Each structure stands twice: as structure tokens, then as C-alpha cells.
Amino acid sequence: MTKRFWNLCKVSPVVVAATFFVANSALAAEVNEQVTNVAQLSEAQDSNNIGQVTSVSQFSDVQPTDWAFQALQSLVERYGCIAGYPNSTYRGNRALTRYEFAAGLNSCLDRVNELIATATADLVSKQDLATLQRLQEEFSAELATLRGRVDGLEARTAELEANQFSTTTKLVGEAIFNVSQPFGEQRADTDTNPDNNPDLDSNTTFSNRVRLNLYSSFTGKDQLQIRLNAGNIFNNNTSGNTGATGTNMTRLGYDVSTTDNSVSIDKINYAFNLTDAVRVKVDASGGELYENVNTFNPDFASSGRGALSRYGRFSPIYRQGQNGAGLTVTFNPGGPISLTGAYLAPTSGTGGIFGANNPGLNNGLLNGDNTIFGQLSFQPSKAFNIGLTYARSYFAGNAANSLFQGTGSAFANNPFGTGTRTESNNYGVEATFQLSSALAISGWGGYTTADTRTGANADADIWYWAGSLALKDFGGEGNVLGVIFGQPPKVTGGSIKDVATNVDRDDDTSYHLEGLYKFKLSDNIQVTPGVLVIFNPEHNDANDTIYVGTLRTTFSF
Structure with missing residues (x-):
């Protein structure tokens, strides 16, 4: 599913931001469900410590042979909306936390605002909108599944809150x-x-x-x-x-x-x-x-x-x-x-x-x-x-x-x-x-x-x-x-x-x-x-x- 997403995306900041927002809302809910103590919350907060990079070569753990290399290169060098960790790693194989998702989304949105404010030729094109539509159609089944899982989690959470023995x-x-x-x-x-x-x-x-x-x-x-x-x-x-x-x-x-x-x-x-x-x-x-x-x-x-x-x-x-x-x-x-x-x-x-x-x-x-x-x-x-x-x-x-x-x-x-x-x-x-x-x-x-x-x-x-x-x-x-x-x-x-x-x-x-x-x-x-x-x-x-x-x-x- 991930490779299919990048092949369709051909990366536009609006496409990336919109698709990440829809897909990761459900994913973030699942991650949040697993945070059960202060130590886990602290670990999640530590993941917010990321910084903007200007070239994909700054990532020590990203190689040209990686299947997502071109996508990352485009996001970094064309749009400037990919952030990395202080130790110059991207950590492409680890799960995305809500903090990391928020940081990446915010970076892409800031870049979109810049393009709109400067009225450059890099504004959103019809091609980007067409790609976004293709993404929505291509991943309609996955998005429906994620929405169903979110609804199920919300129902389970409501039931636990209503029937729990005690909050303490x-x-x-x-x-x-x-x-x-x-x-x-x-x-x-x-x-x-x-x-x-x-x-x-x-x-x-x-x-x-x-x-x-x-x-x-x-x-x-x-x-x-x-x-x-x-x-x-x-x-x-x-x-x-x-x-x-x-x-x-x-x-x-x-x-x-x-x-x-x-x-x-x-x-x-x-x-x-x-x-x-x-x-x-x-x-x-x-x-x-x-x-x-x-x-x-x-x-x-x-x-x-x-x-x-x-x-x-x-x-x-x-x-x-x-x-x-x-x-x-x-x-x-x-x-x-x-x-x-x-x-x-x-x-x-x-x-x-x-x-x-x-x-x-x-x-x-x-x-x-x-x-x-x-x-x-x-x-x-x-x-x-x-x-x-x-x-x-x-x-x-x-x-x-x-x-x-x-x-x-x-x-x-x-x-x-x-x-x-x-x-x-x-x-x-x-x-x-x-x-x-x-x-x-x-x-x-x-x-x-x-x-x-x-x-x-x-x-x-x-x-x-x-x-x-x-x-x-x-x-x-x-x-x-x-x-x-x-x-x-x-x-x-x-x-x-x-x-x-x-x-x-x-x-x-x-x-x-x-x-x-x-x-x-x-x-x-x-x-x-x-x-x-x-x-x-x-x-x-x-x-x-x-x-x-x-x-x-x-x-x-």
C-alpha cells in the first residue's frame, strides 16, 4: 500500500498533507490508545524533536536504492517539507507518532502558505488536483476501513468510560x-x-x-x-x-x-x-x-x-x-x-x-x-x-x-x-x-x-x-x-x-x-x-x- 501511494502521489505538498491527514487520523487514534503511562507519553513527546532538512543527502540512513528515495528527494528539495532527527536520520521503517505526523503536516502546510503568499508558479496545479482525486479513488477501500476502525475505537472507549470500575x-x-x-x-x-x-x-x-x-x-x-x-x-x-x-x-x-x-x-x-x-x-x-x-x-x-x-x-x-x-x-x-x-x-x-x-x-x-x-x-x-x-x-x-x-x-x-x-x-x-x-x-x-x-x-x-x-x-x-x-x-x-x-x-x-x-x-x-x-x-x-x-x-x- 505504501509503495502504491508514493507512485500515485508524485509528491505535491497539498496531496501529501491531505492524504497524510486522512490516513493518519485513524493511525494516530490507534497509537494514542496504546499510550498507557507517563513513560510512554514522554517517549512520544521526545519524538517531536525534529528539524527541517534541505537535501535528502543529509539523511544518513536513506540510500538511492531505497524504494521511496525519489519521493523523499522531491519532498525535500522541491517542496522543503520533510523533517529529520537531530542525529541526521530519517528512520523510514519506524511507526509514525502523532507528534511526528503533526510536525510533518505543519511543515508542508507552511510551505503551501509560502507558495500562496508569494504567488509563484509553484502553486497548486490541476495535475495536483487530479492526482489527489486518483489517490482518493485508489485508496477508498483503505480509507473506509480506517474510518470503521476509528468508529469502533470510539465506541469501545465510550463503553469503557461508562462501565469502568473507577478512574483511579x-x-x-x-x-x-x-x-x-x-x-x-x-x-x-x-x-x-x-x-x-x-x-x-x-x-x-x-x-x-x-x-x-x-x-x-x-x-x-x-x-x-x-x-x-x-x-x-x-x-x-x-x-x-x-x-x-x-x-x-x-x-x-x-x-x-x-x-x-x-x-x-x-x-x-x-x-x-x-x-x-x-x-x-x-x-x-x-x-x-x-x-x-x-x-x-x-x-x-x-x-x-x-x-x-x-x-x-x-x-x-x-x-x-x-x-x-x-x-x-x-x-x-x-x-x-x-x-x-x-x-x-x-x-x-x-x-x-x-x-x-x-x-x-x-x-x-x-x-x-x-x-x-x-x-x-x-x-x-x-x-x-x-x-x-x-x-x-x-x-x-x-x-x-x-x-x-x-x-x-x-x-x-x-x-x-x-x-x-x-x-x-x-x-x-x-x-x-x-x-x-x-x-x-x-x-x-x-x-x-x-x-x-x-x-x-x-x-x-x-x-x-x-x-x-x-x-x-x-x-x-x-x-x-x-x-x-x-x-x-x-x-x-x-x-x-x-x-x-x-x-x-x-x-x-x-x-x-x-x-x-x-x-x-x-x-x-x-x-x-x-x-x-x-x-x-x-x-x-x-x-x-x-x-x-x-x-x-x-x-x-
Whole structure:
């Protein structure tokens, strides 16, 4: 169509101006429909920075062999109404923006006005008018199609404006349907006598979790999030924890705190740019470090579309300060290095009684349970990303809080027993290697030293590690085959002794093995079958290996 246009045109400024105006009005409408954010608008505005040229030879990217060379030469040298970019390029193969169209049209119209004002022999001729008529006849079908597309776009725009949810707020939802069942001989416990272990409660459960997120923006660069949550995937049924398997090591990554499908507002936060390099997020409720910072496990971090298990999603260091209120600040100057600092005061427990919102029990934002967090991220290339992480946490030893929020052995989570005020220093290193577009490897390792702050002085040393492998587009575009293997948090030494077993460490080692296949049915539906295997649960080789088979279906909208 483009070559046919130039062959007919034999270029006159009036013909060019008129035809460009008709054809590109529809084209501009399509371009405008795609501009959805400030960055795109800025890019479009940059395209207006063009200047007039006097010879086609000034264009470094236009050659005499180009099919439109003669047309460009005539427009430039005969009529003087073609503009180029400051770097002496014409960019003939790229799409025309509305700004560029306006600049080119204005240049041709200015030239026509000059010809009329000076009454030269170059005024519009009958030949030009005949050419314009031929163009109109030749492209009548295309022009009719463009007019129809414009009418369709106008109708769709009017419908969206009339039925949109809000001019400032988007509704994003996720629903999980989960079928799971544990397998094995006996439930795990912490002693070395397998004869007193009860039988494993091997029942199949069908459960759900639903989340509705309201995202509001008032400037285009800020975001207010309010999340509603409901579900019945209980961490004490066959999907994990002590009720069915005897250990938190079998917990799923998307269990919920309530099990009766009651709806609650579990997250409220507001994020904004303090400067171009500084991003600030204020959590009023439900703040979680793993949603505020990079966890270096992009293929498995999501609760609805990532790993099936709780431990397989990311390093336990990101569970410090979970369900907190506080502040997260990220400094990213645009290079390979970024820094994040955070302070969260957990609001765990019934009604959040142990956190920032209850000064009546001597708990508050600054003098209750809290976590101070810092992370240095280094990304020299898209294929390699590494993080160094530190968190200092304090909690009063209540049943709602623990060192790793139910990830790892019971001894590692509460080495000093419930009711003991505990301070911990947590150190972690995480990395992601994108070996190719279809293969990614992620891993983490961490060390925690915990000390008592009431009663007799005692300390505990705790280690953990894991690695994951993701094969992307395996069996189809958007599918991911994943394997995760690691050691959940384990007490390796210290001066503390477990009250029940009178030992100061986990003598044996548990291993976490998880295989899953994320199958993409559509952009909105993902089905993930998988199996979780825990060897030597609770770091106790007297316990039988426990298996958990799971089928998760995630609907997003």
C-alpha cells in the first residue's frame, strides 16, 4: 500500500498533507490508545524533536536504492517539507507518532502558505488536483476501513468510560482451588522413639483461598493497596503442620490464618516516589518484607503462582517482621546497585495484640515486636542478580510469633520456648542466575544467631539453605517445570537445651525436596500439580519420610 501511494502521489505538498491527514487520523487514534503511562507519553513527546532538512543527502540512513528515495528527494528539495532527527536520520521503517505526523503536516502546510503568499508558479496545479482525486479513488477501500476502525475505537472507549470500575482504582483478584493429601506411615515428633508416634492422618482435602486487591493511583507514580482475604486452607490440616503430619515443614505456601472463609482486610499500604531514585512504602497493616523487596527467586516466590510449599518460595529471612506495620525505603540510582532499608513492627496474634497497634500491653510501633532490615542488591547484568541481607528481630516469645514464622523445625522456631523474649541477628545471601531464556537457577543460604532477653542467658545458632531450578516454556509457552531442594532452618549449636529432649541442637538433618509443573491453561488460569517430600522431618531420622501430593489451580482476574 505504501509503495502504491508514493507512485500515485508524485509528491505535491497539498496531496501529501491531505492524504497524510486522512490516513493518519485513524493511525494516530490507534497509537494514542496504546499510550498507557507517563513513560510512554514522554517517549512520544521526545519524538517531536525534529528539524527541517534541505537535501535528502543529509539523511544518513536513506540510500538511492531505497524504494521511496525519489519521493523523499522531491519532498525535500522541491517542496522543503520533510523533517529529520537531530542525529541526521530519517528512520523510514519506524511507526509514525502523532507528534511526528503533526510536525510533518505543519511543515508542508507552511510551505503551501509560502507558495500562496508569494504567488509563484509553484502553486497548486490541476495535475495536483487530479492526482489527489486518483489517490482518493485508489485508496477508498483503505480509507473506509480506517474510518470503521476509528468508529469502533470510539465506541469501545465510550463503553469503557461508562462501565469502568473507577478512574483511579483497579480491582485485581486471585482465587486458588487446592486438592492435597499427605502420605506416610506416622506423624513426625521431636523424640527419638518412633513407637509412640501416632499414625499419619492421610485424608484428601479440597480447600480454597480468595484475594481481592484494590490498587489506587492518584499521581500515576504512587499506589494505595487494600487487600481483602478469605479462605479455608488451614495450616493444621492435611496440607501441613502438626495436626496431620506433625511438622511445619509440610506447610503449603498459600495457607491462611483463618479457616472459615470469613473476609478480612489483611493488607493496607501506600507506596510513592520520594525522588526519581527513592521509593517509599508505608505499611499500615499486613506488611511483609517479601512483598517489598527482591527475594531473588522470581519463578517460585508467588504464593498463588510460585512454589507449592512455604519453604520453597524464598529464604526465611524475608519472613522477619511478618504481618507488620512500618516503613520500607528503596534507593535505586539507576546502576547495578540498589539499597533497601525497612522497619516493621509485627501485628500478629488475635486482633494484632502483640504488635504496633496495641500500646495497652506495652506494645507499639517502637517498643514491641519489631524487625530492622537491610539489603544490598547487585545486578551487573540481566542474567545475574545477587543480594546480601541482614535483619535484626525482637519478639516477646508469644505463640503467634517465631524466629522463622513456622518454616523449619519447631526447635529452630522457638529454641528458648514460648514466653521467652528473644532477639535474633539474621544474615543471608541470595542469588539468581538466568543461564538462558529457558533455564534459571536460584538459591539462598542463611545463618541466624538468637539470644534470650529474659531469664537465664542462652543462645542458639541456626543454619538453612536451598536451591531451585526452573525450566521455562517446558511443554508449551508459559509453562514451568521446577525442582527445589534444601535444608530448612536447623539448630546447629549454642548454649540452649530443648526442654523436651534436653539437647542443644538438631542432631539429624531434614531435607526438603519439591517437584512441580506450572501449566498455563490461559493468561488467567494456571494448574500446578506437584509433590513435596520431607526426609527426616523435624531434623529427626527417627521420623518417617512424609510426602504431600498437591494440585493447585489458580484463577487470576
